[in-house]
Amino acid sequence: MDSDIPNGATNGDPMSQIQYIPLSYDSSNDSSNDDSSARRLILALRPEWSSPDSKVEFVRFTDGITNTLLKAVNRKPGLSKAQIDSEAILLRAYGHGTDVLIDRHRETQNHELLMKYGLAPKLLARFENGMMYRFIQGKVCQPADLREPSIYLAVARRIAQWHATVPCLHETNTGSNGVTNGHHSPSIDLIAPGKPPPNVWTVMQKWIRALPTKTEAQLKRQSELQEQLSWLVRGLSQRPGLGKNGLVFAHCDLLSGNVIIEPKGPGTNVNGAGDIREVCQNTLQQQPSVSFIDYEYATPSPAAFDLANHFAEWGGFDCDYRVLPTRAQRLEFIREYIHTYFSLVKPPAEGDESSSVDEEAESQRLLAEVDMFRGVPGFYWGIWALIQATISHIDFDYAQYAVVRLGEYWAWRDAMDGKHDKEVPLREQRWAQVE
Missing domain, CATH: 3.90.1200.10 (Aminoglycoside phosphotransferase (APH), C-terminal lobe)
Known part of the structure; x- marks a missing residue:
């Protein structure tokens, strides 16, 4: 029952004041279930939207390939579109199994940090498999x-x-064994020496560790990708750059x-x-x-x-x-x-x-x-897509996407290695184009 939801309960982080709603969004293909669970979440956050003159509606966004994103509006009579949008709420439900890819506690910290600097909409609440925040017009x-x-x-x-x-934001609670907050092993946190975790290198290391390894082919693929990550870290992680520690x-x-x-x-x-x-x-x-x-x-x-x-x-x-x-x-x-x-x-x-x-x-x-x-994003999203191919319920060909994105990496790697015995791939041709 919505009345059982603690008023002002937080998400478990003593530093956070974000309300936590102990309900889930139903991401099944049954649209009636979608509407029912979304409505329950919205009314838990905005109980006044259950008034007789309220007209709560949901608009689904389809631009992404991971999460469910709904815009909740209350089309009360007499309100202009601008007034309706000013009170609109975005409900974002996490894709199935994506906790293996994303640290959700960290995501909340990111959002609250960006709010502090005026670079994110107000985060209104978290729920069991997602969050709600103000709509950006x-x-x-x-x-x-x-x-x-x-x-x-x-x-x-x-x-x-x-x-x-x-x-x-870097983790600071590192014990004598190098394990950060008990979440990672030292081999992940210390993949890029001198770069405090987490960072983009530790993220890729975590993802490679999460790849399926049930078959010989999968084990071989994981080993090859681990070898490539080690090569990338040696060549790129210590380069000077903007910001503290680059x-x-x-x-x-x-x-x-x-x-x-x-x-x-x-x-x-x-x-x-x-x-x-x-x-x-x-x-x-x-x-x-x-x-x-x-x-x-x-x-x-x-x-x-x-x-x-x-x-x-x-x-x-x-x-x-x-x-x-x-x-x-x-x-x-x-x-x-x-x-x-x-x-x-x-x-x-x-x-x-x-x-x-x-x-x-x-x-x-x-x-x-x-x-x-230029080749690192293909490596990054290629690994991501290999994992998504095993966990996602979304109708998207992640396996083929992994092939394409990893192909970008290998084309760049060939260019870095000076291999000119092959025809230059289209992506490399376009990247080299001056005007």
Whole structure:
């Protein structure tokens, strides 16, 4: 019964004030069950929506391939669309079995941290297999939108804001045996020496450990991927980069569906507070602004990985390599990113000329780093898709997607190894295209 739900119960974290609702969302294919369980969750959060004049409806979003995302609205008579949307709630139910991929406690920490910096909508409640948060008004991007200059420059500014202002969350409770909070083994946490866990390297290590190993072929595949991860860590993890320890707080999943184009007007952040510099800039220049949603994969990472991963998403789930950003587009994006990043980090001490920033030099340096990381997203999502192929109930060909994404990695690996005896794959051709 809804009346049994503790008022104001939290999610079990003493530092969190987020309400916890001990109910589940029913993700079966029966739409009546979907509506019934979603309604029960919404009314547990908003009991006033059960009034006689309320008209609760749900809108399903279909852009993602992992979670269920519903927009709950109360179409009470006399309210305008803007008024209805201002009270709308997003209900996100986790995909089946995804706890093996995602630390849900960590996801809540990420959301609360981003709320603190005005970069996430208000998190309203958690429930047994998901969460509810305020709806962000705006348009959900499609892959083609990401390729529009005004939009990709807005994305560049927002990524830079994340990387420059949000501190990395690292685990601090490490015992003498190196086990972090009892969740991981030392071999996972210490995969990249000198990089405090968690980070993008420990995430990939965790995923490789989670791969199925019931057959000889599966064991061989896991061993091969482990060997490749070790090679990547040796070659890339210790490279210098932006942020402390060469890590920034990265989104790591900036596909089109996680980018929201905000309504035109004075720039405000997703909590409505608005950074005054951004407000002035957007008002004067009428630049578009964007927000990001879904922080389940957010983790400390090299900035170059976050950017390379986003560029890979220009082609959408179809992996259309013909539309990936050319070198000129990547440089334009990175110049905007660098300009924003260094306008937000702690300014150099007055009179300290050695602390001045050569933005063009930094842009060229980051462009080269993104080039170095261009094959890593394929490796990352290829492993992810191999796991999803064994656990997901969603109608999506994860096995084939894994083949395609890992193929991107192997094409890059061949290029890194100087193998020119084969025809250059389309993705590598497009990445090398100048204009």
